[in-house]
Amino acid sequence: MKLARIVGWTLAMTVLAPAATLVAHERKEVAGLEVVFGAEPEPAINGDKQFLRWRFLKDKQPFGDIEELVATVKRNGKTFGPFNGRMTPREPGVVSTQHIFTSIGEYEATLTFRKKGDATVHTITFAFKIGDRKTLETP
Numbered sequence: 001m002k003l004a005r006i007v008g009w010t011l012a013m014t015v016l017a018p019a020a021t022l023v024a025h026e027r028k029e030v031a032g033l034e035v036v037f038g039a040e041p042e043p044a045i046n047g048d049k050q051f052l053r054w055r056f057l058k059d060k061q062p063f064g065d066i067e068e069l070v071a072t073v074k075r076n077g078k079t080f081g082p083f084n085g086r087m088t089p090r091e092p093g094v095v096s097t098q099h100i101f102t103s104i105g106e107y108e109a110t111l112t113f114r115k116k117g118d119a120t121v122h123t124i125t126f127a128f129k130i131g132d133r134k135t136l137e138t139p
Contacts, residue, residue: 030124031115033058037126045133046104054085054095054111054124062093065116071097074108085111101130 025038036055044050052071056063069085088094095111110125 026126028124028126031120031122033063034060035124037109037124037128039128043131043136044101044128045131045136046101047133048100050099050101050130051096052099052109052128053088055091056093056095062091064093066095066113067116068114068121069095069111070113071109071111073099074110075103075105085113104130104132 025036027034027036029035034057036057038053040051040053041048052073056066064087066087069087070081071083071085072079072081073083074080083097083099085095085097088096095113097109101107106127106129108125108127110123112121112123114121
C-alpha cells in the first residue's frame with residue numbers, strides 16, 4: 001500500500017508540478033538581491049507539511065549573508081506567526097519555514113531580514129495559494 005501511495009504521488013507530481021512551478025515561483029528584488037519564493041512540495045495543498053522557501057541571489061549566485069529571518073503568514077486579514085526562518089544547510093542562500101495549512105485559499109508570506117553587517121531591516125511579501133487536497137487527482 002505504501003509503495004502504491006509513493007508511486008501515485010510521484011505520478012501526480014510529474015504531471016502537476018511543472019504547471020504549478022511556473023505559477024508558484026515568483027521573483028522580486030529587495031536590497032540589491034533577487035528573491036525567488038515558492039512552496040515545497042508542490043503543488044501546495046492543505047493538510048500536508050509545507051515549506052515556504054525564499055532563495056536569495058546576488059549576481060545570479062546564492063547569497064547567504066542574511067540574518068534575523070522572521071516570517072509571518074496572512075490569510076483573510078489575519079496574521080499568523082512570527083515564524084523563525086532558517087537557512088537550509090544543504091542549499092546556500094535558501095531560507096525556509098515549516099507549516100501545515102489547514103485551509104485552502106489565498107495567503108501572503110512576509111519575510112523580514114537583515115544583511116550581515118547592515119542595520120537596515122528589509123521586508124518582502126509574496127502571495128501564494130494553498131489548494132484542496134481533495135481535488136488532487138492521480139492519472
